[in-house]
Amino acid sequence: MLKKQTRQASGGGAEMAVRRGRPPGDPEVKRVELLKAATSTIAEEGYANASLRKVAQRAGYTTGAVTYYFANKEELVLALVESRFDRYDAMLEGIQAETAIEALFERWLRLTTSDPEFWPVMSELLAHARHDPALAAVYKQRYGRFREVYTSIIAAGQVRGTVRDDISADLLADQLSAMADGWALLFPLEPERFTPGRVRELVDAAVALIAPVPGARR
Template identity: 50%
Template sequence: MVFDIVTRSVKVPLMAARNNLKLKSAPRSPNNPGEMPAKRGRGRPAGDHAAKRAELVRVAIAVVAQEGFSGASLRKVAQRAGCTTGAVTYYFENKEAMVLAIVEGLWDEWDSYLAATEDDLKSGFERFLNWAKADESDPWLAGFQLIAHARLDPAFAAIYQRRYAHYRKTLARRLAKEQRRGKIRSDIPADLLADQLCAMADGWMIMFPIEPERFEAERMKALLDAMIVLVSPRGDKL
């Protein structure tokens, strides 16, 4: 016991001395040699915060698409991203926060598609269906998984309701504009047409993973052409 006390009494000054030497030899700021560089917070990853978060969201989408909602985890996202689980939890406190970020990100992407095709209804839906392509299918399949989960989670479902309502209103405004121009049939209110078109697209999205042969390129074009005929006055194409 006396030996332990003596050993500890020697170790403490030695550790202090080593720490003091480390502090003295620490690198200085390149802009001001007399200034110590700022320390990063514990566990805080270096680099652009927004870019890293967006990268992790993309990885999380792929994990949900391939593993399903129940199979997705922060650990699997970290493994696929090549980082630690701690780095992922810096951006997303838990799985729920990560999944909410995925949902918002998917809707942001779809809103950008809608904005990019403001005067072309057919192109907007074509871009929507292009999510189903083999090399771009992760967002489509992840969305399919998350919609199924929303049925069991009221808070989660509320996000879908809010974002979907915004999309339908935007689409209805666009259809109403085209009705005034005589490009869209006016015998059905624009909000009902918007709801019908959304239901049609939802059905395509749900069935694509189950019946991909229904959505080959040629048939997808035929489906879009048929949709345009359905909403055009007297069957005229836009």
Template identity: 50%
Template sequence: MSTNVKDTRNSQPAPRRGRPKGDRAAKRTELLQAVIAVIAREGYAGASMRKVSQQAGCTTGAVTYYFANKEEMIIAVAESLFDQFDQILDGDDQQDVHALLHHWLDWSNISDTDTWLAIFQLLVHARHEPAFASIVRERYAALRSALAAVLERGQQEGSIRQDIPARVLSDQLCAMTDGWMMLMPIEPERFESPHGHTLITSALALIAPPSEQR
């Protein structure tokens, strides 16, 4: 056997191609926004890493630096969207339950149709991919649980109706925002101000104590 063959067992791995410069977190966020835009325009099937790189104005290597493959990229988008919901429910404005819920519903009523189109595409995709569906179920269950905890605290304070369990109210609010999510890209005028604000106010009225409703 030749002794000229280089032994690479103890060598360091080569650096990943496309290493970006600057703020990595900011660049990753920028790429996630590019993924959302591509999914909204092309659908899940058309959201290739090449198209994402074109949308972001970078090389495909820069995309693969952050996401090894398309599946990892899509999962990162789903996780980031759920993270935004979690940040709202874990926000500093914990003293006023109604203000916190208004903020959450208002985020659900955003006019960024790309975001909702992307979410809709991802949910459709989840029906056919068990691994991805498992992530959505896990994160959505955690979201409903966090929302139920906020509502339960409101019940203890007397600002949320107590005749319906907090977990049921949480399910109702989530189902309501699910409907908004699906229809907003199709009927955006329904969710524009002032009607969009009225929808949020009405949702809060539905979970208010019966005496306040009267």
């Protein structure tokens, strides 16, 4: 009888240990849910007001569940920025084979304007990165990689003769990135400027700007 009680007590202790450990459920699904909750919280309340408690409440979890996956707010934000750039990378992977600048612009605009929280969050975190070296390092590294791939796509277009080559590919990539970033930053403030028809016109204008210039080959 005593041994049975001991086993029961031991089993109960193990169960409590599990409860204090990893929260039940698929860890990857929970991470995604928490990142979505963090995105909405930052988009609506700003970075400064986005506490782990608010993120947990929005996701329907306890604060302890959040800190199991992310030790603190800084770690959560870094993961959020990485996940955003992962979406950029996935977009670029899908376009590299065809190296079509027009398709790149279209997919980029579709990605960044189809999600009303995308740029409000990215601009909030970019502003905060000025005072956060770890976050700034992630932005620089991931955005640098984005521009490298962008440059390779433009360079391939120059070789094929579909992109002007009197300006270097890296300069064109920098200019086009800055222009597209400007559109995206203004999109949350002036959504009426970015109707499907006008987005089509913006893409056509950007492609025209980098079209080959007769007699201007390097």
